[in-house]
Amino acid sequence: MSPFGIKLLRPRPRPPEIDLHMHSTQSDGSVDPAGLVREALALGLKAISITDHDTTSAIVEARRSAEGTGLEIVPGVELSTAEGKSDVHLLIYGFSDSEGLEQALLRFREARERRAEEMVGKLNALGIEITMAEVRALAGPGAIGRPHLAQALVLMGAAETSQEVFRRWLGHGGSAWVPKERLTMEDAAEIARRHGGVTSLAHPATLRRDDLIPTLRDRGVQCLEVWHSRHDVECSKYYLALARRHGLVPTGGSDYHGAHNPGVTMGCTRVAAEVLEELRAAFPSTPPSISPSIP
Ligand code: AMP
Numbered sequence: 001m002s003p004f005g006i007k008l009l010r011p012r013p014r015p016p017e018i019d020l021h022m023h024s025t026q027s028d029g030s031v032d033p034a035g036l037v038r039e040a041l042a043l044g045l046k047a048i049s050i051t052d053h054d055t056t057s058a059i060v061e062a063r064r065s066a067e068g069t070g071l072e073i074v075p076g077v078e079l080s081t082a083e084g085k086s087d088v089h090l091l092i093y094g095f096s097d098s099e100g101l102e103q104a105l106l107r108f109r110e111a112r113e114r115r116a117e118e119m120v121g122k123l124n125a126l127g128i129e130i131t132m133a134e135v136r137a138l139a140g141p142g143a144i145g146r147p148h149l150a151q152a153l154v155l156m157g158a159a160e161t162s163q164e165v166f167r168r169w170l171g172h173g174g175s176a177w178v179p180k181e182r183l184t185m186e187d188a189a190e191i192a193r194r195h196g197g198v199t200s201l202a203h204p205a206t207l208r209r210d211d212l213i214p215t216l217r218d219r220g221v222q223c224l225e226v227w228h229s230r231h232d233v234e235c236s237k238y239y240l241a242l243a244r245r246h247g248l249v250p251t252g253g254s255d256y257h258g259a260h261n262p263g264v265t266m267g268c269t270r271v272a273a274e275v276l277e278e279l280r281a282a283f284p285s286t287p288p289s290i291s292p293s294i295p
């Protein structure tokens, strides 16, 4: 209200149209794939991509739930790669061979199990009595990860919040932290290419490795995540300009994890429908030939 009692006209924020980055119960999100579809429909989104860590298993259930609604489910997955001391996350979109890709990601899911066991062992050695069975139960059918260990520790009262757990024990270099098996960006991008997908560098502002951006295309990464819940408007403008300068297709999404990441909701980062059209044009038009000689 103005001092004269006249309602001031503020430009209404434009609603989000698509969201290409979120997690389900198949990895470390708290909402199952059908629930994500319901939320997307309630928001009036045209398309979503469920980008679980190391698994594409949400896609089938999401597609079934979205049938007949007009909501598009864009194939997506998030992989973790290593570049020096940085943990570089890559999003893969549009793959035509979901089953083959899911098979190729099996070794990463198995490595997650072994890593979780090792972290539980380290916590036990620190006197924190947590069991793998408790963590497994929290992960449910999905790819296990540090957030599930963090949840278990909060539930047993060892810490107040997941953030505290990461700060005290599970963060990079922490006393119960175990490094991930190293996967290079090139290898991840090659896995994507072999299964008909394109690759995007995720949340560059949290990565803080803009030095990597000029070389991305040469290393098989065609896209850059410009819009993200951790990017403010200025930051997104900056990354959009960088994307254009280096011939990268801009992508975007909220990185919604449901209740596990309070404050980040589906669609909280506005992404326009045209973004998907530009991304779709970057999808390989014919499935690439799968060479058995590539490991
Ligand atoms: P992992 O894939 O097992 O290495 O776990 C990484 C995941 O933990 C990320 O995808 C986030 O969902 C979550 N995460 C990372 N850092 C933090 C933090 N400081 N506090 C809470 N959750 C975090």
Ligand code: MN
Binding pocket: 023, 028, 053, 257
């Ligand atoms: Mn996560």
Ligand code: MN
Binding pocket: 078, 089, 202, 203
């Ligand atoms: Mn990430």
Ligand code: MN
Binding pocket: 021, 022, 023, 051, 078, 255
């Ligand atoms: Mn993510």
